[in-house]
Amino acid sequence: MSARTDTRPLFIPVVLGTVRQGRMSEHVARFVHAELAKRPGVETELVDIRELKLSNTDEGGGARDVRFTETVARADALVLVVPEYNHGYPGLLKHALDTNLKEYIHKAVGVCGVSAGPFGGTRVIENLLPVLRELGLVTVFWDGNFSSVQKAFDAEGNLTDAAYVRRLDKFFRELVWMAKVLRHGREHVALEGG
Numbered sequence: 001m002s003a004r005t006d007t008r009p010l011f012i013p014v015v016l017g018t019v020r021q022g023r024m025s026e027h028v029a030r031f032v033h034a035e036l037a038k039r040p041g042v043e044t045e046l047v048d049i050r051e052l053k054l055s056n057t058d059e060g061g062g063a064r065d066v067r068f069t070e071t072v073a074r075a076d077a078l079v080l081v082v083p084e085y086n087h088g089y090p091g092l093l094k095h096a097l098d099t100n101l102k103e104y105i106h107k108a109v110g111v112c113g114v115s116a117g118p119f120g121g122t123r124v125i126e127n128l129l130p131v132l133r134e135l136g137l138v139t140v141f142w143d144g145n146f147s148s149v150q151k152a153f154d155a156e157g158n159l160t161d162a163a164y165v166r167r168l169d170k171f172f173r174e175l176v177w178m179a180k181v182l183r184h185g186r187e188h189v190a191l192e193g194g
């Protein structure tokens, strides 16, 4: 089956990457998840790292939440919604990502950066890229950038700036293309030397 004729839905979970009380990233993650769920040919689910049962006294496989690992194993791609904390990513997101490894390999990932400041989380995204690469994920060259997030949503979490719908569409198109290509590659293209 070619990537062009493959009609199976892609599974693309959205990961909410902070546990902070009052997190604005939750509004972003719910919006991103809802927009992604509207796309034909895509199945999604919202993964809140606050809900994961991870050990804090172990790492890797020893700390994992089995359901999260199964979700990542089933996924064709991931969307990470990541707030910028001192230009970096939340430590608990890194801990959650570190609990899996082979489940990520040759899968697509896109990042939505969230910041109170004007740069839409670009600095956290840049800092996260080497981590994602080391996990075996393949990053797309388009991001979601939610700057001045406190103005982009009202107190109930409703979007106040409709331009984000169009911006996300561009991001999703790139992510879906990469997810399809990589699924085709995982299933049909052998790695030289095995």
Ligand SMILES: Cc1cc2nc3c(=O)[nH]c(=O)nc-3n(C[C@H](O)[C@H](O)[C@H](O)COP(=O)(O)O)c2cc1C
Pocket: 018, 020, 022, 023, 024, 025, 026, 083, 084, 085, 086, 087, 088, 114, 115, 116, 117, 118, 119, 149, 150
């Ligand atoms: C510890 C910490 C550090 C932060 N550092 C930055 C920063 O470097 N740049 C920025 O634009 N906003 C920064 N913020 C603001 C967050 O980007 C802001 O809270 C935004 O709403 C996303 O995070 P949230 O989902 O936790 O709300 C910081 C917030 C916290 C809690």
